[in-house]
Amino acid sequence: MDPKYSAPRGTADLTYPESEKTRQLLSYAREVFEQYGYQLISTPVLESTDLFVRSIGENTDIVNKEMYTFEDQGGQMLTLRPEGTAPVIRAYLERGLQSRGLPQKLYYYGPMFRRERPQAGRYRQFSQAGAELIGSMDPMADTEIISMSADLFRKLKLKNYVLRINSVGCRECRKEYIADLKAKLDGMVPDLCEQCRKRSSGNPMRVFDCKNENCVTVLEDAPVISAYLCEHCIEHYHTVLLGLEILGIDYFKDDRLVRGLDYYTRTAFEFQFEGLGAQNTVSAGGRYDHLVEELGGTPTGGVGFSLGVERVLLAVEAEEAEPFELRGVEVFVAGIDIPGVEILKALQVIRDAGISADTDLMDRSLKAQMKHANRVGARFVVIAGGEEHQRGEVTLRDLEESEQWTLEIKEALSLIKEKKERGL
Ligand SMILES: [Zn+2]
Numbered sequence: 014m015d016p017k018y019s020a021p022r023g024t025a026d027l028t029y030p031e032s033e034k035t036r037q038l039l040s041y042a043r044e045v046f047e048q049y050g051y052q053l054i055s056t057p058v059l060e061s062t063d064l065f066v067r068s069i070g071e072n073t074d075i076v077n078k079e080m081y082t083f084e085d086q087g088g089q090m091l092t093l094r095p096e097g098t099a100p101v102i103r104a105y106l107e108r109g110l111q112s113r114g115l116p117q118k119l120y121y122y123g124p125m126f127r128r129e130r131p132q133a134g135r136y137r138q139f140s141q142a143g144a145e146l147i148g149s150m151d152p153m154a155d156t157e158i159i160s161m162s163a164d165l166f167r168k169l170k171l172k173n174y175v176l177r178i179n180s181v182g183c184r185e186c187r188k189e190y191i192a193d194l195k196a197k198l199d200g201m202v203p204d205l206c207e208q209c210r211k212r213s214s215g216n217p218m219r220v221f222d223c224k225n226e227n228c229v230t231v232l233e234d235a236p237v238i239s240a241y242l243c244e245h246c247i248e249h250y251h252t253v254l255l256g257l258e259i260l261g262i263d264y265f266k267d268d269r270l271v272r273g274l275d276y277y278t279r280t281a282f283e284f285q286f287e288g289l290g291a292q293n294t295v296s297a298g299g300r301y302d303h304l305v306e307e308l309g310g311t312p313t314g315g316v317g318f319s320l321g322v323e324r325v326l327l328a329v330e331a332e333e334a335e336p337f338e339l340r341g342v343e344v345f346v347a348g349i350d351i352p353g354v355e356i357l358k359a360l361q362v363i364r365d366a367g368i369s370a371d372t373d374l375m376d377r378s379l380k381a382q383m384k385h386a387n388r389v390g391a392r393f394v395v396i397a398g399g400e401e402h403q404r405g406e407v408t409l410r411d412l413e414e415s416e417q418w419t420l421e422i423k424e425a426l427s428l429i430k431e432k433k434e435r436g437l
C-alpha cells in the first residue's frame with residue numbers, strides 16, 4: 014500500500030527497537046548529569062526569532078539558512094529552536110535563576126530543528142541532550158563539562174573517538190587576531206569559495222568551518238587564534254588541559270576548531286567518532302562568557318555542551334558496543350478454554366507482584382498464543398486452563414531453560430521472582 018501521507022523530509026519516526034535504545038541512551042545521559050549535580054530544565058520548542066539571531070549570530074549558517082522561522086497568526090516571529098543553549102540562558106534570566114545561587118547547573122534534552130540537507134546522521138528534526146554550567150569562570154568548569162561526555166561514552170562502551178579542543182580566546186585577544194586575519198584573507202579572496210569570501214568580511218573566523226578542499230589548503234597559511242591568546246586565556250586553556258590530563262581524558266589540540274556559533278569564548282571542543290562519515294561530531298560545546306550579557310543579563314561566565322542523540326546511536330552501532338538491554342515482557346499468560354476474566358485475574362496478580370505480564374487478547378489457539386509469547390519476547394509463559402485449573406494450579410514454562418512446572422499461581426510467582434533476583 015502506498016501511504017497517503019509521509020513524514021516531512023529529514024524527519025524520522027522512532028519505532029522499536031530504536032525508540033527503546035533512544036530511551037535507554039537518555040537514561041544513561043540523565044544518570045551522568047545527575048551524578049554531576051545538574052538539574053533538569055525544560056524550555057519551549059518555540060522561541061522568539063530574535064533570541065537566536067542575537068545569540069548564535071547574524072552571519073552564521075544556522076541563522077542565515079537553517080532556521081524554521083514563521084510569523085504566527087498574531088504577527089509574532091517565532092523559530093523552532095535550532096539549539097538548546099540560548100533558550101536555557103533566556104530561561105535563566107527570565108526566571109531569575111541566579112538568585113538561587115551560582116553556579117547554576119542545568120541539563121536538558123529534546124528535539125532541535127535545522128533545515129540542512131538530510132544525510133546519514135543528519136536530520137532536520139534531531140534530538141539533543143546537553144548541559145549548561147552558568148556562573149563560573151573557573152577552568153575546572155570547562156573540564157567538568159568535557160568529562161561528562163567522556164563518562165557517558167564509557168557507560169555506552171564507546172572507544173573510537175577523539176576529543177578535539179581549542180581556545181578561541183576572549184574579546185581582548187580576538188581584536189588583534191581578527192584584524193590580522195581579515196588582512197590576510199583579503200589577499201586570499203581570489204582563491205576562496207564564495208561563502209568564505211562573504212565570511213571573510215562579516216565573520217572571518219568562520220572560514221575555518223569551510224569543508225571546501227581548496228579553501229582548507231589555502232587557509233593553511235591563515236593565522237590561527239592560538240598565536241594571539243592573551244595571558245589570561247593561555248592560563249585558562251592550560252588549566253583546562255591539565256584537568257583533562259588528571260582525569261585521564263586524551264585530547265588533540267586543534268587550533269583551527271572554531272565551532273559554528275558566534276557566542277563561544279576560550280574553550281571550544283568536539284568529540285569526533287570514527288566510522289560515521291562526514292557527520293562525525295557526536296558531542297560538542299564550549300565556553301560562552303558574553304552570552305548572558307548579550308541576552309540582557311549581568312556579565313556571567315558559562316560553559317556547556319550538547320550531544321546528538323541520533324549520532325551517539327550511530328556510534329554505538331558502528332562500534333557494535335551493545336550497551337542496551339532489549340527485553341520483552343516477562344510473563345505471558347496463555348489460556349485454554351477458560352473465561353477471559355480468569356486470565357484478567359491472573360494478569361493482575363502477576364502485575365501487582367511487580368512483574369510485567371501480557372496476554373493474547375485475540376482469542377486464538379494455544380499454538381498461536383505461544384507464537385505471540387515469542388513475539389513479545391516473554392521469558393515465562395503461564396498456561397491457565399484444563400484439569401490444572403480445576404485444581405487451582407497453572408503450568409509455568411521457562412522458555413529460555415525449556416523447563417516446566419505445575420503449581421499454584423503464587424508458587425509460580427515466587428519461582429519467577431527467585432530466578433529474576435538470582436539472574437538465572
Ligand atoms: Zn584573551
Ligand SMILES: [Zn+2]
Binds near residue numbers: 208209224225
Ligand atoms: Zn570556503
